[in-house]
Amino acid sequence: MAKELVKGNIAIARAAINAGCQCYFGYPITPQSEIGEYMGAHLPQMGRVFVTAESELASINMVIGAGTTGAKAMTSSSSCGIALMQEALSAMCIAEVPGVIVSVMRGGPGLGNIAPSQGDYFQALKGGGNGDYKLIVLSPSTVQEAIDLTYRAFYLALKYRNPVMLLAEGMLGQMMEPAEFGEYPYKDPDVTQWALGCSHNREARNLVSLYMPEGALEAKINKIFEKYELITKNETTYEEYMLDDAKLVLTAFGTVGRIAKAAVNKAREVGMKVGLFRPVTLFPFPDKELHEVAKNTDLILDLELNKGQMLSDVRSAVFGACPVEFYGRSGGGLLSPDDIFAKIQELYEKIDNKKAAGVV
Amino acid sequence: METLVYKRPESLLKAEKGGGFTFCPGCGHGVILRTIAELLDEFNIQKDTIAIASVGCSVFMERFLDLDVAGASHGRSTCVATGIKRCKPNNFVLTYQGDGDAATIGFNETIHTACRGEHITTIMINNTNFGMTGGQASATTMLGQVTTTTPYGRKAEETGYPLHAAEIVAQCEGTAYSARVAVSDTKNIRALKKTIKKAFEVQLKGLGYGFVEVLAGCPTNWHMTPTEAVEQIENVIKTVHPLGVFKDITEKESV
Structure with missing residues (x-):
């Protein structure tokens, strides 16, 4: 496949579709609205799911619902919109629900502005949500890398059953440069051992974020932190x-x-x-x-x-x-x-x- | 010949699997959950159902019902349900929420789910207070009602007026069915089953959003005996939150 001139936001949306994203839930916010627009124009035509949610709170919780079924689900937003998602991201980590979140940063704090910024490193890496948890966070520096890391985000989300955030700047979202899409390069993991849905041939199962019995929450946190160690060992990438x-x-x-x-x-x-x-x-x-x-x-x-x-x-x-x-x-x-x-x-x-x- | 006429529904989680209700004496949840379980059995959809556990006394869904369960943060049950149903249109998707959840922190989500006409069913238990956290005022709390946050009674000039969820949901074009029933006497409990059955049917037929608001007693937080709580529903709450079917697109003429 030859290189083509493509805008960052569109590249992310197209890569998500190539990666097999079955559903997109989102709410518009500059400087990433092209992602939702592209998804809205293409996913329904492909028989996949597109919903404009009533808020970022709603969109990330729709991602959770889709994620509990083992579907590849995604939302995208920017700074103050991502702020609204923090409670859900924390819940996803402890309930081990996969999902891809594209965060295209704008200026902050508050409504800030729509100029280039990297003000949401702490938001992505140091929580905002409650409790001990970590998102896998991928940081592209070019449109090509945005495509490659979007592919990887879907793969890692399912592989580790953890939300994965693609953290880009508005600059990258709005920038056009030559890039190549190629094929989605990963083999997706089996989800049937944990996903909700048809329980005819097995016991009922649940994916929840509440662990009330004594010691249950600590044990679950220890389990996800063992996973984070594995992720550190396997997935650390740098240039x-x-x-x-x-x-x-x-x-x-x-x-x-x-x-x-x-x-x-x-x-x-x-x-x-x-x-x-x-x-x-x-x-x-x-x-x-x-x-x-x-x-x-x-x-x-x-x-x-x-x-x-x-x-x-x-x-x-x-x-x-x-x-x-x-x-x-x-x-x-x-x-x-x-x-x-x-x-x-x-x-x-x-x-x-x-x-x-x-x-x- | 002996005929079994009454048994524990299969959809209720068995005690040996850790099942059992943990509600206060006189609470309405047990009757409602049993009714839901009976209907899941009757429609033979237990193994195809995904229920959403919401925040509140309903939060331990997986200990009450023998179903696949997804947890939701406070107010977001219908969003989680939307994500599930859109990915798994052949599953039966049920949210079980309280008034604090569906009518207060999550009412925006409730309304938008109704407007989108999602093919899911919401059972909203309205006991006119936040039961799990100890009886604080919610959106549905009646004027004059004493709660831990309205110790002198709810005053309109301070905290506004009670929200009438089933009537508002009925206004949304995507709603196929919206009704209010009560867990009080036998007649109302029989009506409860008939009403929830109807809300299940509109999902199973793919007609739109089904919403059932159930007035239920919360004797602990109302500081009443179970009998007094039933009288409170019959004599007081029903006058503020009237029973009725507010929308039913399967009927030619609905209220």
């Missing part, structure tokens, strides 16, 4: 770029990763040893891998379109192996390759001066 001799390593996720890559190229052109480490899975976060990188470099510069959210995970992974600096903009401001390059120059000079003074 390394020019790290071998890097004295300064940039960390960034999503589209900021590709802007940072342009800055790395610029720095390399003038002989500065700069590299990039980009987590693709935000949970599981590549802790060990980033720690190894930190041991072999002089400084890490974390870049985000927020006030420093992934920064907490970067610091935790680095665990003192090297200093960590942060550079970001919030509320819709964008980082350009030139901005990042200027910051690189400033910090690189400090590394050299410290070395000259024998500090490092």
Whole structure:
């Protein structure tokens, strides 16, 4: 299949259909409304399910219903809409109900704006819902990666019976670039051992999020956390770029990763040893891998379109192996390759001066 | 010859599987759940039914009914039911909710489910308070009714007027059947079964949304004996939430 010019939001919708998404439940919100529009135009024609829900609360709970039957179900929304879904996401994790949630971030807090932002890293990774749980969170930096990770999101949701969030920025949703769809590359797991439906040849079963008997909830939490360990072992994914001799390593996720890559190229052109480490899975976060990188470099510069959210995970992974600096903009401001390059120059000079003074 | 005329319905979870009701004496839930179980047996749809456990005294559905059960967060039962029914149109899908759930936190969902005409059935138990959490005022609480959050009686100027769910649901074009019945005397309990049967039938025939509101006693939170609770339904609650069939598209002329 040849490459074609495609917009990020449309690419995600088309990839979901290719992945066998049987039903989409959603409520419109900029900058991701094209996903619902595309689904509304295509799913009913294919004999699949499309429902415009009365709210994001309703749409995620419809995803839960579909998920309990083992169907591939999806919703999509943005920042304040995803905020409304948090209770349900927590319930899905403990009840082990699969589902795919596409979060195309806009500016926050509040209604914020519709400019580029990565303000919802904490929302996706650090809860908002109640209790101990984790979403699997995938972060694309290109339209091609958005397609590939949409495929993977459906597969991982069924494989681990956990909600999977595709966390993209409005920038990626609205961006057009060449990409290739190919075929859905995964073999889907059997759902008949747990899904609800016809119980003629088995005992009745249930998928609920209430565990009242003493010790029952703790046992269930321990079970899902064992699963999270397995997910960390099996699914951690990241991109390394020019790290071998890097004295300064940039960390960034999503589209900021590709802007940072342009800055790395610029720095390399003038002989500065700069590299990039980009987590693709935000949970599981590549802790060990980033720690190894930190041991072999002089400084890490974390870049985000927020006030420093992934920064907490970067610091935790680095665990003192090297200093960590942060550079970001919030509320819709964008980082350009030139901005990042200027910051690189400033910090690189400090590394050299410290070395000259024998500090490092 | 002996003929068995009364037995435990198959759709009620057997005690040896952990089944059994955990309701307060005089509570209406047991009668309603047994009626639902009898009908599931009569239609022979136990093994094709998925029930939604809502938040409230109904939350332990999987301990009461021997059915596949999906849990829902407070107010979202009909959304979960919508997701299930759209994926499994051949399954019978039932939500069992209270007034706190279906008429208060989840009334938006109830109305939109009705407007979409989802082929599901909702049984809403209206005991005019949040029973599970200890008797706080809900949307259906009557004016003057004393609850833990309206200790001087519900006043319209402070908390507004009681919501009449079955009448409002009847206004939605997607609703095939909407009625209010009561668990009080034998006559009403017989009407309860006939009414729920009708709501099941509209789903089985694919006609639209079926909604049955059941007035039920909550003696514990009303601070009454079971007998007084029945009298309260008959003499007081029925005057505020009248019994009746508010929509039935299978009848040529409905109320």
